[in-house]
Amino acid sequence: MDTNHSMKLQLDGAVHRNLTAPRLVEKALERGEGILTSTGAFRAVTGKFTGRSPKDKYLIEEPNIRNQIDWGEINRPMDPGTFEHLFQQVKDYLREREVFIFDGYAGADSRYRLPIRVINEYAWHNLFARQLFVRPTKEELKEHQPRFTVISAPGVQANPKEDGTRSETFIAVSLEQRVILIGGTEYAGEMKKSVFSVMNYLLPEQNVLPMHCSANMDSHGNTALFFGLSGTGKTTLSADPERSLIGDDEHGWSDDGIFNIEGGCYAKCIGLSKEKEPQIWEAIRFGSVLENVVVDDDGHAHYDDSSLTENTRAAYPIEHIPSARIPGVGGHPDVIIFLTADAFGVLPPIAKLTPEQAMYHFLSGYTSKLAGTERGITQPEATFSTCFGAPFLPRPASVYAEMLGEKIDRHRVRVYLVNTGWSGGPYGEGERMKLAYTRSMVRSALDGSLEEATYTPDPVFGIHVPDRCPGVPSEVLLPRNTWADPKAYDIKARELARRFRENFERFPDVSDIIRQAGPTK
Structure with a gap:
């Protein structure tokens, strides 16, 4: 199977392409990857990695991009040979396994969107990708040609002594080969943030500012942006019943206005309550994914319980927010809030x-x-x-x-x-x-x-x-x-x-x- 350009991934096991959310939930339950909660949301536990691993993320030091990257603690270089070695391990590992494929986009504005393909070892990871990225129409899917491929294989672990990695975990991004490899971690957020990093590289070349922010709009079309790191309130404050939600985390700002890079939301849900955050509460239903939320024997989620992690998460398609603006585009902002x-x-x-x-x-x-x-x-x-x-x-x-x-x-x-x-x-x-x-x-x-x-x-x-x-x-x-x-x-x-x-x-x-x-x- 061609993933993109000259990259080939031989898959001899069962390959499931672009399954619906119900079919992915069915497969995830069949494979014992998690459980359903009382609201119908799928709950998974991600093991020892319950957050991002920024020190295990690498950019491949390739000739055409070397002078454009701000190398350092954040953008750690990886030798192309090491990437090829890890990529071969991933290919060998997935060859005879059951895998799940999602084809979609990063970017709600068709003029600037990036066609992506996500290949997963886990069905619930593919459900996460389906709900977080922009889902194509049936017509768009027929013409879809991926320009970037994400391959997530948590079962593959790096060998630090052989591969020069810091640990067994790796998130390796090749901007030239247009491939993201993820191994050694089950935390689904690595997929979304890796694609965002790619967009942060690509969009400025099109005179588009990529932004780590949420966005919403009032009834008169006035748009607002909310910048902030995880936990500062981007998702909570942008989910306002009196305003239309454009997106909760990642946006581009072009000469025509702003657009959501994603097609879903990824909310922190520690301490979540129906009284304080009703829209997010109601969004967590069938088709949503809960990560590391404690659930009792009756399937009820306990959002105040941080025994697994403080970083409990809910991922859901933006359509689960009643006031969501679809497609996720808006005019130039009137107000920016840091x-x-x-x-x-x-x-x-x-x-x-x-x-x-x-x-x-x-x-x-x-x-x-x-x-x-x-x-x-x-x-x-x-x-x-x-x-x-x-x-x-x-x-x-x-x-x-x-x-x-x-x-x-x-x-x-x-x-x-x-x-x-x-x-x-x-x-x-x-x-x-x-x-x-x-x-x-x-x-x-x-x-x-x-x-x-x-x-x-x-x-x-x-x-x-x-x-x-x-x-x-x-x-x-x-x-x-x-x-x-x-x-x-x-x-x-x-x-x-x-x-x-x-x-x-x-x-x-x-x-x-x-x-x-x-x-x-």
């Missing part, structure tokens, strides 16, 4: 940014890695993730930042920084910002009512804090007022400001006007 989960508890819950501050905070990408999203993370850790998506950016950060700055300027976009992290003290002392308050602040930013407030520059960070916001106590807006010991707040705020400045030293070529938009103390 979401940060501040573990220091010192950033204001909402602040307006100047264009220069927007560029500073986009490049900084400050947030906290939340428990379980990556191997080894057990409690929030302050981190700076360039462009709010550093793990998925093959090119230098300046490529994406310059594109965003130009688009913000051209379309006169209002930009806000929203802290969904801690208030009243740092992690362990303060409390997580109430979701109801965050929703009120976001709603006021989107409908323009927050523009009526009086803004005061934060004395440490310089960002502009409103004096009032409908539905939010005024004292919450000023984080220093929420601390029992204001002097302790001052110490923490200065510490975070210092971290901002030290991190920004990574960008020596940035203009002074952007550099000076950072913390003032």
Whole structure:
């Protein structure tokens, strides 16, 4: 079978192509890959890997792409010979096994979409791919020619001594051969994020900005973007019953507007409740996939139980959200919101940014890695993730930042920084910002009512804090007022400001006007 170009994968076992969701669920149950919950969702457990393995992800160091990649801790190079060796192992392993194939797209806008093929060892992984990527119509499927192939074979493990890998796990991306190999991990999120990394490489060549953000739209066609790392609220805040959901995690911004890169949602569901997140709650039904959610003998999911991992997940097609916009395209955004989960508890819950501050905070990408999203993370850790998506950016950060700055300027976009992290003290002392308050602040930013407030520059960070916001106590807006010991707040705020400045030293070529938009103390 030709996967793409000259790559050949000999499959002598049973090959299931483009099965429907019911047939994939049936096969997964038949093969003992998981169980059905009381709502009809399929639950799988992913073993010891319950989050991404970023230190086991590699880009093949190939001649035509070598000078375009920002090599380092995120984009780890792999020798082409090692890739060929691993690829041969995968081919040998899958040759006589039952496999599942999905043909679809990355990209809801037909002008920029990437035809992909996903080949899986597990039926439930193929169900995940079917629900997360863009599903073709019957007519499109007849003409489908994959330009990138994802091959996920969790049963294949690398040998670090022979292969030079860090562990038995590997996520190896060949941009020249247009193949992604995944082995040694059952965590399904590796497939979606690997394709996103590929799109982050390809789209700038078409003058399209790829973005790690969610997006929604009001009834008048006004579009909003929500940038942020996992756990900061992208999915929760974009699933608004009063707005149409375009997508919850990955988008492109072209000269014509924005489009969803995916066809489904991948929500964190630890602590999920029908009262707080009704749309996500109702979306988890037949055809959805639950990862590592504890389920009792009666099939009821226990979303408060983190005994398997904090990073419990729900994957479902975007059609499961009643207000979803299909196809997932929209106009140029009016508002951009940068979401940060501040573990220091010192950033204001909402602040307006100047264009220069927007560029500073986009490049900084400050947030906290939340428990379980990556191997080894057990409690929030302050981190700076360039462009709010550093793990998925093959090119230098300046490529994406310059594109965003130009688009913000051209379309006169209002930009806000929203802290969904801690208030009243740092992690362990303060409390997580109430979701109801965050929703009120976001709603006021989107409908323009927050523009009526009086803004005061934060004395440490310089960002502009409103004096009032409908539905939010005024004292919450000023984080220093929420601390029992204001002097302790001052110490923490200065510490975070210092971290901002030290991190920004990574960008020596940035203009002074952007550099000076950072913390003032």
